[in-house]
Amino acid sequence: xxxxxxxHADRIRRTAEVTFHFDGTTLPGCxxxxxxxxxxxxxxxxxxxxxxxxxxxxxxxxxxxxxxCMVRVDGQVVEACRVTVTPGLxxxxx
Amino acid sequence: xxxxxxxxxxxxxxPAGSTAALAAAQAGxxxxxxxxxxxxxxxxxxxKSAAILSAPHTPESKAGAALRQAVADSSIMLHPAxxxxxxxxxxxxxxxxxxxxxxxxxxxxxxxxxxSGAREVVQPLPGWTTPGVIGLAGATALFKQNLxxxxxxxxxxxxxxxxxxxxxxxxxxxxxxxxxxTPNTRRDWAGSLPAMLGKPALVARGALWVADLMLSGVPVxxxxxxxxxxxxxxxxxxxxxxxxGASTHNFAADSLCLGNGLMPQVEAAQMLGVPLHHDAALGxxxxxxxxxxxxxxxxxxxxxxxxxxRGADAAVHHGRLCGLRAAAxxxxxxxxxxxxxxxxxxxxxxxxxxxxxxxxPTPALAQLASDDTIICRCESLTRxxxxxxxxxxxxxxxxxxxxLRAGMGPCGxxxxxxxxxxxxxxxxxxxxxxxxxxxxxxxxxxxxxxxxAGQFDYDDLPIPKPAPL
Ligand SMILES: Cc1cc2nc3c(=O)[nH]c(=O)nc-3n(C[C@H](O)[C@@H](O)[C@H](O)COP(=O)(O)OP(=O)(O)OC[C@H]3O[C@@H](n4cnc5c(N)ncnc54)[C@H](O)[C@@H]3O)c2cc1C
Ligand code: FES
Numbered sequence: 126x127x128x129x130x131x132x133h134a135d136r137i138r139r140t141a142e143v144t145f146h147f148d149g150t151t152l153p154g155c156x157x158x159x160x161x162x163x164x165x166x167x168x169x170x171x172x173x174x175x176x177x178x179x180x181x182x183x184x185x186x187x188x189x190x191x192x193x194c195m196v197r198v199d200g201q202v203v204e205a206c207r208v209t210v211t212p213g214l215x216x217x218x219x
Numbered sequence: 220x221x222x223x224x225x226x227x228x229x230x231x232x233x234p235a236g237s238t239a240a241l242a243a244a245q246a247g248x249x250x251x252x253x254x255x256x257x258x259x260x261x262x263x264x265x266x267k268s269a270a271i272l273s274a275p276h277t278p279e280s281k282a283g284a285a286l287r288q289a290v291a292d293s294s295i296m297l298h299p300a301x302x303x304x305x306x307x308x309x310x311x312x313x314x315x316x317x318x319x320x321x322x323x324x325x326x327x328x329x330x331x332x333x334x335s336g337a338r339e340v341v342q343p344l345p346g347w348t349t350p351g352v353i354g355l356a357g358a359t360a361l362f363k364q365n366l367x368x369x370x371x372x373x374x375x376x377x378x379x380x381x382x383x384x385x386x387x388x389x390x391x392x393x394x395x396x397x398x399x400x401t402p403n404t405r406r407d408w409a410g411s412l413p414a415m416l417g418k419p420a421l422v423a424r425g426a427l428w429v430a431d432l433m434l435s436g437v438p439v440x441x442x443x444x445x446x447x448x449x450x451x452x453x454x455x456x457x458x459x460x461x462x463x464g465a466s467t468h469n470f471a472a473d474s475l476c477l478g479n480g481l482m483p484q485v486e487a488a489q490m491l492g493v494p495l496h497h498d499a500a501l502g503x504x505x506x507x508x509x510x511x512x513x514x515x516x517x518x519x520x521x522x523x524x525x526x527x528x529r530g531a532d533a534a535v536h537h538g539r540l541c542g543l544r545a546a547a548x549x550x551x552x553x554x555x556x557x558x559x560x561x562x563x564x565x566x567x568x569x570x571x572x573x574x575x576x577x578x579x580p581t582p583a584l585a586q587l588a589s590d591d592t593i594i595c596r597c598e599s600l601t602r603x604x605x606x607x608x609x610x611x612x613x614x615x616x617x618x619x620x621x622x623l624r625a626g627m628g629p630c631g632x633x634x635x636x637x638x639x640x641x642x643x644x645x646x647x648x649x650x651x652x653x654x655x656x657x658x659x660x661x662x663x664x665x666x667x668x669x670x671x672a673g674q675f676d677y678d679d680l681p682i683p684k685p686a687p688l
Contacts, residue, residue, distance in 0.1 A: 128431060130387045132390065137273075137274040138271070157268055162367040165367055172350065175348070181452045184353060186634070188357055
């Protein structure tokens with residue numbers, strides 16, 4: 126297949142993989158990356174349930190505005206799109 | 220009055236704000252540059268996260284690196300990772316209240332330049348709140364910061380050039396594009412060719428993205444729109460239809476990037492008393508200011524996409540023009556530099572405005588939401604709820620807000636107010652510009668309860684007070 130836009134995936138070097146926890150499961154991530162990206166790569170998009178109808182929601186704006194990516198990290202409610210991954214981070218769905 | 224901390228504070232370290240800060244600092248002024256991001260660059264040139272050790276360069280990463288270097292080499296006092304949540308007059312100057320790492324602080328400045336940029340507009344459609352649906356512009360933030368794609372198979376949908384950029388970035392980063400769906404037709408694009416010819420390099424880049432998609436067999440559906448998203452805890456299927464309704468296509472996909480252009484972030488300027496007017500060609504409500512960014516409010520200047528969506532190139536020149544103007548008002552002379560910046564800005568704006576015109580949501584998109592479609596994501600309010608409130612006499616976004624709390628959730632109405640205004644306009648038979656813009660309230664940015672550890676309570680979020688009608 127002809128590609129005019131090259132695939133650069135193999136040329137991206139990331140920090141060493143660490144693990145963190147999301148609702149009891151252990152997931153891989155790279156230290157210093159944005160939590161929402163690590164969750165996405167791990168296939169976790171459902172980050173919370175909407176307060177009124179309980180419907181599943183996940184990150185939407187990726188820029189800290191919509192508040193759809195709120196999760197509980199080490200006991201605090203934060204935006205997954207503005208928090209970075211550290212080894213052993215405890216993340217829970219709201 | 221005690222002296223201000225700095226001569227000029229600049230809110231927003233995107234291309235506009237950073238360039239304005241550089242111009243003012245080079246003129247010899249004490250300049251502070253504040254941004255909630257960890258490094259300058261703004262939306263278009265957002266910096267990589269610390270997790271990326273190295274990666275191939277892109278035009279965006281190169282321009283961003285050059286800007287960050289220029290700021291680092293200057294006398295600018297950079298305040299990264301700093302959220303500005305409130306601004307108020309103090310004497311003749313300004314007090315800027317900030318939040319950084321959960322701690323509040325403040326800074327005073329004689330003059331203030333606001334370069335708060337844009338945010339995206341997403342037209343609600345059935346299923347758009349399903350996890351895996353992300354904003355089209357928001358997706359670019361993921362790419363630039365984390366070099367991560369939203370899923371294994373992504374449909375990319377929306378208006379303007381961004382669909383092709385996002386699709387090509389997904390391919391570059393190793394993802395798979397299931398389809399590109401855009402309401403624009405090839406004819407729409409041909410119509411903007413005259414304005415585009417001024418930027419041949421950008422046209423060539425766009426043509427390469429489209430050619431790559433075609434050659435690799437990715438379906439590109441011109442004149443189509445996504446009409447429904449299926450999935451429970453994540454996207455599973457996307458339906459697209461031609462704008463005329465003649466043909467329907469289904470795609471298996473686990474993610475959707477969806478967006479319909481950008482709107483200026485005007486809340487800070489509006490809160491400080493700058494009048495707004497509606498100009499669809501500029502992306503919606505825009506604040507009153509001269510070409511140089513001078514506003515009717517003394518000591519307050521504006522530049523970049525926050526004054527109208529003209530794009531990144533224009534933002535650079537506008538920033539320089541505005542920074543030089545503020546420096547001139549502070550007594551520093553700049554010779555012909557302002558004239559040059561103004562000329563460059565006008566030229567760049569021509570291209571940017573053509574892209575804005577292509578990015579505007581088409582009227583058909585407004586019809587996509589069904590009665591059960593959520594309009595206000597924070598409060599889970601559907602189109603039916605909003606229509607009922609309009610039916611009982613709410614004819615402004617503020618009235619819908621106080622009746623229903625639409626727009627009073629933690630996002631502060633940033634993602635529903637345009638849709639609510641469009642519904643009001645359609646129901647009451649007026650133009651969108653005749654529906655008054657919502658009254659902004661601090662906090663300007665969400666102030667998460669991070670500081671308040673412990674039990675999460677939705678009502679603890681600093682939700683804006685109801686606006687006066
Ligand atoms: C999500 C997104 C992605 C985009 N991606 C592209 C792209 O890939 N290519 C392209 O050509 N154009 C893109 N654009 C268009 C964008 O508007 C550019 O034209 C350009 O970035 C505008 O420059 P600017 O300096 O005016 O604003 P911006 O670059 O948006 O910069 C504004 C800055 O202000 C900061 N800010 C705003 N409010 C506050 C506050 N209260 N406290 C602290 N900081 C604050 C923001 O963090 C941001 O860094 C994008 C827009 C958005 C919204
Ligand atoms: S995705 Fe919108 S705030 Fe994080």
